[in-house]
Amino acid sequence: MSSDIVIRAEGIGKLYKLGEIGTGTISHDLNRWWAKVRGKEDPFAKVGQSNDHTVKSNNDYVWALKDISFEVKQGEVLGIIGRNGAGKSTLLKILSKVTTPTIGNVKIKGRIASLLEVGTGFHQELTGRENIFLNGAILGMSKAEIKSKFDEIVDFSGVERYIDTPVKRYSSGMYVRLAFAVAAFLEPEILIIDEVLAVGDAEFQKKCLGRMKDVSENDGKTVLFVSHNMAAVKQLCTLGMVMRNGGLVFEGDAQGAVNYYQTSHETNSYFEHIGELQYAPGNDTIRILKFEVLPLQGEMISVSSGIQFELQFFNKKKGINLDATFELRTADEIPVFHHGALISTNNDSIEGVYTVKGKVPAFILNAGTYKFKLVFGENQRHVLCLADDFIQFEILNEALGSNASILPGILRLDIPYQISVKD
Amino acid sequence: MSHKTEQEENWTEIIGPKAKLLDLRLNELWRYRDLVLMFVRRDFVANYKQTILGPIWFFLQPLLTTVTYIFIFGRMAGLSTDGLPMLLFYLAGVTIWNYFSETLNKTATVFKDNAQMFGKVYFPRLTMPFSIVLSNLVRFAIQILLFIIVWIWYLFQNDTIHPNYLMVLTPVLVLIMGLLALGLGMIISAMTTKYKDLIFLLTFGIQLLMFATPVIYPLSSLPEQYQWIILANPMTAIVETFRYAFLGSGTFSWMYLGYSAVFTVVILLLGTIIFNRVEKSFTDTV
Numbered sequence: 001m002s003s004d005i006v007i008r009a010e011g012i013g014k015l016y017k018l019g020e021i022g023t024g025t026i027s028h029d030l031n032r033w034w035a036k037v038r039g040k041e042d043p044f045a046k047v048g049q050s051n052d053h054t055v056k057s058n059n060d061y062v063w064a065l066k067d068i069s070f071e072v073k074q075g076e077v078l079g080i081i082g083r084n085g086a087g088k089s090t091l092l093k094i095l096s097k098v099t100t101p102t103i104g105n106v107k108i109k110g111r112i113a114s115l116l117e118v119g120t121g122f123h124q125e126l127t128g129r130e131n132i133f134l135n136g137a138i139l140g141m142s143k144a145e146i147k148s149k150f151d152e153i154v155d156f157s158g159v160e161r162y163i164d165t166p167v168k169r170y171s172s173g174m175y176v177r178l179a180f181a182v183a184a185f186l187e188p189e190i191l192i193i194d195e196v197l198a199v200g201d202a203e204f205q206k207k208c209l210g211r212m213k214d215v216s217e218n219d220g221k222t223v224l225f226v227s228h229n230m231a232a233v234k235q236l237c238t239l240g241m242v243m244r245n246g247g248l249v250f251e252g253d254a255q256g257a258v259n260y261y262q263t264s265h266e267t268n269s270y271f272e273h274i275g276e277l278q279y280a281p282g283n284d285t286i287r288i289l290k291f292e293v294l295p296l297q298g299e300m301i302s303v304s305s306g307i308q309f310e311l312q313f314f315n316k317k318k319g320i321n322l323d324a325t326f327e328l329r330t331a332d333e334i335p336v337f338h339h340g341a342l343i344s345t346n347n348d349s350i351e352g353v354y355t356v357k358g359k360v361p362a363f364i365l366n367a368g369t370y371k372f373k374l375v376f377g378e379n380q381r382h383v384l385c386l387a388d389d390f391i392q393f394e395i396l397n398e399a400l401g402s403n404a405s406i407l408p409g410i411l412r413l414d415i416p417y418q419i420s421v422k423d
Numbered sequence: 424m425s426h427k428t429e430q431e432e433n434w435t436e437i438i439g440p441k442a443k444l445l446d447l448r449l450n451e452l453w454r455y456r457d458l459v460l461m462f463v464r465r466d467f468v469a470n471y472k473q474t475i476l477g478p479i480w481f482f483l484q485p486l487l488t489t490v491t492y493i494f495i496f497g498r499m500a501g502l503s504t505d506g507l508p509m510l511l512f513y514l515a516g517v518t519i520w521n522y523f524s525e526t527l528n529k530t531a532t533v534f535k536d537n538a539q540m541f542g543k544v545y546f547p548r549l550t551m552p553f554s555i556v557l558s559n560l561v562r563f564a565i566q567i568l569l570f571i572i573v574w575i576w577y578l579f580q581n582d583t584i585h586p587n588y589l590m591v592l593t594p595v596l597v598l599i600m601g602l603l604a605l606g607l608g609m610i611i612s613a614m615t616t617k618y619k620d621l622i623f624l625l626t627f628g629i630q631l632l633m634f635a636t637p638v639i640y641p642l643s644s645l646p647e648q649y650q651w652i653i654l655a656n657p658m659t660a661i662v663e664t665f666r667y668a669f670l671g672s673g674t675f676s677w678m679y680l681g682y683s684a685v686f687t688v689v690i691l692l693l694g695t696i697i698f699n700r701v702e703k704s705f706t707d708t709v
Contacts, residue, residue, distance in 0.1 A: 097438060097545035100703045105439035112436075120543040125469040134465055137458035138546055166472075 110189025119179030530608025585671025
């Protein structure tokens with residue numbers, strides 16, 4: 001059946017110009033126009049390359065998206081995952097008509113509403129009430145529609161008391177709640193959501209996830225959802241898509257996509273130097289050869305798997321007290337621990353390759369993105385070598401009961417509660 | 424067996440690289456009419472909240488400008504006012520010109536001013552310039568009220584002004600003026616997305632255009648052989664007709680006014696086409 005397909009993307013691609021935009025474009029414009037007149041291809045689009053951020057290309061143009069084709073059926077919830085810069089946001093921008101594809105096209109059946117950001121068009125000077133109407137209209141609702149849902153929106157946001165206060169006096173939490181509430185009561189056939197759930201407190205996140213589930217399951221709406229919260233993707237989505245460097249690398253069910261993302265080194269939780277020693281990261285004393293972060297048990301790093309890490313490095317300085325310190329930080333640069341391994345304590349280090357293994361048990365670290373920093377030292381005082389943000393990895397969330405939102409805090413403990421009751 | 428065609432599948436929308444040249448998407452604008460009104464309201468509330476004088480500024484602005492003009496152009500430079508009282512002569516010009524220049528100024532920077540919002544959510548971009556035309560219209564209505572008060576006062580005071588039946592053309596003049604500003608503004612705003620220099624030129628250009636319009640001098644004060652230059656400016660006929668209708672002195676001709684109307688229609692059509700083409704991809708260049 002082709003009739004229940006509501007989105008069909010056919011080979012869409014998006015070409016971006018790198019560097020300064022606006023200077024020298026007149027000559028490029030003329031070149032393009034001249035090529036067009038002669039019926040030739042766009043001279044700048046021809047040599048576009050895939051969007052691999054790590055390779056510096058000498059080309060001014062880059063494909064942020066390349067050759068993306070997929071279909072979504074009525075009522076399906078598609079989760080889109082990938083690293084930052086994989087092209088997810090560009091794809092959503094095209095689907096929500098904020099920008100156009102350079103090639104290919106997308107066919108859509110029904111009204112689309114997109115939430116690339118909550119509170120778009122909110123005006124600081126206007127009251128909560130006025131902003132509900134303004135924001136609703138921006139998102140495509142008519143005045144009558146908003147009026148009929150006004151009470152529900154206010155109720156959902158929980159800011160009744162301040163509804164006639166200018167939003168500039170709102171706390172950031174109230175602001176976000178009000179903004180999401182407007183969006184949550186849109187009634188489009190297709191809803192596009194980009195990471196908006198990363199805001200608000202845990203309780204509100206849970207409410208949002210619940211509302212999304214409601215929209216897709218009970219109202220039969222089609223939802224496209226971009227998120228870094230793998231537990232939410234697994235719980236909410238029926239389909240999953242993994243993107244890398246502007247291309248589609250996996251398409252399948254949500255569980256499969258999450259598994260693929262976690263096991264395919266999509267997060268750079270693995271480093272191994274291949275080639276000559278002198279080119280390995282480090283300096284003349286220390287060369288880092290390998291560093292990897294793996295789950296302690298199971299296939300994927302999650303709050304319940306624990307992590308183990310392995311560092312392999314070459315040391316040149318003989319006869320010293322050598323130590324290696326692992327510093328773990330969250331994505332927001334909050335230090336989690338700074339912990340050293342004493343490698344040699346009797347001034348007896350040797351020139352050679354050392355391997356250090358360590359582990360963090362399950363149910364300590366909360367879900368999120370973490371970074372390792374490595375510090376090599378002498379006598380626990382003098383720094384020999386330092387590697388910032390060496391490895392980045394992600395810990396998957398796991399639902400606590402029916403709550404799939406990421407709980408606040410750095411720790412995610414498995415607290416054995418004892419519950420008793422009296423009457 | 425698949426014999427499906429695009430029609431059979433009933434796509435409501437196809438997002439592709441190019442827009443159709445003559446697809447003005449005015450129906451979409453109509454569907455978002457509530458949004459246009461919401462923007463108008465927002466402009467008002469946001470502008471005058473927390474100002475002490477509030478909407479009184481609507482009156483003060485043209486009055487202060489007029490007083491300045493009386494001193495500089497009337498007293499010091501001694502420019503002709505066609506035998507009309509200076510206050511009335513300049514106030515008429517300023518009121519009309521303000522509407523045009525304010526509208527043009529705001530519509531010409533639509534993309535720049537709203538880049539943040541346009542980059543995050545889709546709604547027909549045309550709603551923005553349209554709402555600017557409307558919110559300035561409300562402003563204009565208040566300002567013309569001021570003019571009419573002054574005008575009535577003069578009407579009973581002495582015999583220098585002679586209004587005539589052409590006053591019924593006022594709504595037409597306002598319409599032409601609004602649409603002209605809208606059309607020009609859309610063309611300029613579309614071009615500023617790529618060539619930002621235009622924004623700097625804009626203020627200067629509008630200033631220059633004012634001197635090329637009979638705002639501070641009557642058309643009749645110019646030597647006959649140079650009048651055509653000023654008459655090529657579509658705003659000339661508007662200002663002159665307005666003065667002729669209300670004050671009884673000035674130049675009026677159906678041909679001049681017709682020229683302004685045709686000019687406006689062409690600019691408006693061109694502006695809408697260019698604007699619609701640019702709105703699809705401007706987020707990549709701004």
